[in-house]
Amino acid sequence: xxxxxxxxxxxxxxxxxxxxxxxxxxxxxxxxxxxxxxxxxxxxxxxxxxxxxxxxxxxxxxxxxxxxxxxxxxxxxxxxxxxxxxxxxxxxxxxxxxxxxxxxxxxxxxxxxxxxxxxxxxxxxxxxxxxxxxxxxxxxxxxxxxxxxxxxxxxxxxxxxxxxxxxxxxxxxxxxxxxxxxxxxxxxxxxxxxxxxxxxxxxxx
Amino acid sequence: xxxxxxxxxxxxxxxxxxxxxxxxxxxxxxxxxxxxxxxxxxxxxxxxxxxxxxxxxxxxxxxxxxxxxxxxxxxxxxxxxxxxxxxxxxxxxxxxxxxxxxxxxxxxxxxxxxxxxxxxxxxxxxxxxxxxxxxxxxxxxxxxxxxxxxxxxxxxxxxxxxxxxxxxxxxxxxxxxxxxxxxxxxxxxxxxxxxxxxxxxxxxx
Numbered sequence: 521x522x523x524x525x526x527x528x529x530x531x532x533x534x535x536x537x538x539x540x541x542x543x544x545x546x547x548x549x550x551x552x553x554x555x556x557x558x559x560x561x562x563x564x565x566x567x568x569x570x571x572x573x574x575x576x577x578x579x580x581x582x583x584x585x586x587x588x589x590x591x592x593x594x595x596x597x598x599x600x601x602x603x604x605x606x607x608x609x610x611x612x613x614x615x616x617x618x619x620x621x622x623x624x625x626x627x628x629x630x631x632x633x634x635x636x637x638x639x640x641x642x643x644x645x646x647x648x649x650x651x652x653x654x655x656x657x658x659x660x661x662x663x664x665x666x667x668x669x670x671x672x673x674x675x676x677x678x679x680x681x682x683x684x685x686x687x688x689x690x691x692x693x694x695x696x697x698x699x700x701x702x703x704x705x706x707x708x709x710x711x712x713x714x715x716x717x718x719x720x721x722x723x724x725x
Numbered sequence: 726x727x728x729x730x731x732x733x734x735x736x737x738x739x740x741x742x743x744x745x746x747x748x749x750x751x752x753x754x755x756x757x758x759x760x761x762x763x764x765x766x767x768x769x770x771x772x773x774x775x776x777x778x779x780x781x782x783x784x785x786x787x788x789x790x791x792x793x794x795x796x797x798x799x800x801x802x803x804x805x806x807x808x809x810x811x812x813x814x815x816x817x818x819x820x821x822x823x824x825x826x827x828x829x830x831x832x833x834x835x836x837x838x839x840x841x842x843x844x845x846x847x848x849x850x851x852x853x854x855x856x857x858x859x860x861x862x863x864x865x866x867x868x869x870x871x872x873x874x875x876x877x878x879x880x881x882x883x884x885x886x887x888x889x890x891x892x893x894x895x896x897x898x899x900x901x902x903x904x905x906x907x908x909x910x911x912x913x914x915x916x917x918x919x920x921x922x923x924x925x926x927x928x929x930x
Contacts, residue, residue, distance in 0.1 A: 552824070553810050557762035557771035566762035566771050568808035568828050603773035605758050605913065608855045614863040615870040617852050619757070623773050647822050650813045650909075657904055658819040665820040687921040699862055702920040704855075708810065709914040715907040716892040 529681040544681045547624045557599040572645035578674040579642040589670045593632035600626045608704040611688035612697045626679040633671040642671050734886040749886045752829045756807040763803045777850035783879040784847035794875045798837035805831045813909040816893035817902045831884040838876040847876050
């Protein structure tokens with residue numbers, strides 16, 4: 521996308537600038553969903569997953585029967601990508617159309633979380649990201665549920681952030697064209713909550 | 726995510742159900758952004774890209790200097806994934822928390838689009854997806870711009886759709902818990918357009 525309004529940040533595990541980590545963490549923490557890429561026998565798969573971040577580690581989870589998690593827990597290299605689409609950029613020329621966005625691609629090797637405390641903490645953060653303090657409100661997982669849930673950790677070995685913001689950048693000779701140009705801001709918006717009909721009457725929110 | 730409310734569709738190039746293609750096309754066409762996964766020397770990358778669909782072919786584009794497109798045009802197998810996050814599902818138990826979503830993973834092998842007509846058509850559809858008929862309004866690409874733009878086609882060889890919708894599915898023994906449960910609907914919303922300050926005064930939208 522257009523260079524003039526694009527920004528980049530890059531971190532490596534042993535060669536880091538605090539500023540760049542902050543940029544990367546902010547983009548990650550603003551997202552509920554990531555896309556996880558991995559390879560199985562030469563075929564690349566990209567799947568959407570919920571995730572949580574604790575420090576420089578990303579956590580994924582799923583059912584113990586999940587074929588994907590079974591593959592990943594063997595120490596597979598993964599790419600975890602998060603993207604926010606912040607707007608459409610309508611330029612005077614078709615060529616300079618673009619999108620405003622913030623994106624992070626984080627690279628690491630997955631490991632299964634076996635430690636009970638780390639697993640419990642990761643699951644709490646996963647739930648709390650959906651609603652603040654939700655893990656204190658909802659019934660905590662029992663032993664059977666914990667056994668049915670697999671949690672993977674992906675320590676970030678390297679990550680890069682890319683973003684674009686701002687108006688279109690048209691060529692000087694196009695500026696007088698009779699074409700509307702500008703931005704269409706986009707954002708993910710929550711609408712009114714829908715109570716599950718089965719909530720007891722004594723317990724309406 | 727929860728099985729009871731999950732739906733799946735799967736198509737293969739030579740073994741297709743029209744219903745499943747319609748499901749997959751609807752999810753693809755509702756998205757402006759996809760995540761493209763590919764492998765370079767054993768490392769998987771997942772990058773966000775704009776895309777267009779014409780029939781059973783997905784089109785990607787970027788600068789001719791793009792390292793990613795240079796890799797892909799050599800006939801790389803790719804996975805193009807699109808996900809809509811439609812809502813958060815807050816259950817009475819932490820274990821049954823989930824998300825409502827619609828997702829498609831499409832698999833194919835990228836080829837560079839050389840044919841001038843196919844390239845022009847793909848670029849038109851890419852621009853029109855941002856705003857209806859935008860390709861008729863904006864200045865069309867000239868020869869220099871077309872030379873600077875690389876377009877890749879990914880004919881869909883196989884694709885699968887997954888989705889979840891509806892309320893949480895709690896265990897019977899949790900239904901009387903004093904915990905609010907339900908859905909938080911989410912959607913990508915456009916806010917008021919921001920005119921580029923450089924639009925001539927005679928040409929206000």
